[in-house]
Amino acid sequence: MSSRTQVLSLYRSLLRTSKGFVNYNFREYALRHVRESFASARGATGEEAANLYQAGLEQHKGLLSERKGGSLGRTPPGRTPPIGGG
Numbered sequence: 001m002s003s004r005t006q007v008l009s010l011y012r013s014l015l016r017t018s019k020g021f022v023n024y025n026f027r028e029y030a031l032r033h034v035r036e037s038f039a040s041a042r043g044a045t046g047e048e049a050a051n052l053y054q055a056g057l058e059q060h061k062g063l064l065s066e067r068k069g070g071s072l073g074r075t076p077p078g079r080t081p082p083i084g085g086g
Contacts, residue, residue, distance in 0.1 A: 010056050017063045
């Protein structure tokens with residue numbers, strides 16, 4: 001079972017990872033999705049909470065892999081990157 005501290009740590013990690021995307025649209029979508037997912041799961045307890053925590057860990061792994069090597073959140077080839085981003 002996941003403790004409140006673990007859940008809050010996962011929430012902060014997901015927000016931090018989401019903020020790392022260069023592409024504004026993807027970054028904002030990821031941030032909104034994280035916030036809404038945690039808000040809707042706020043009252044979860046027991047096995048449901050444990051399942052949601054595991055799903056959150058998987059989402060975090062997916063976001064990290066996309067940020068490191070995926071194409072989401074990147075500027076397409078031939079396009080000028082946004083100011084302040086690369």
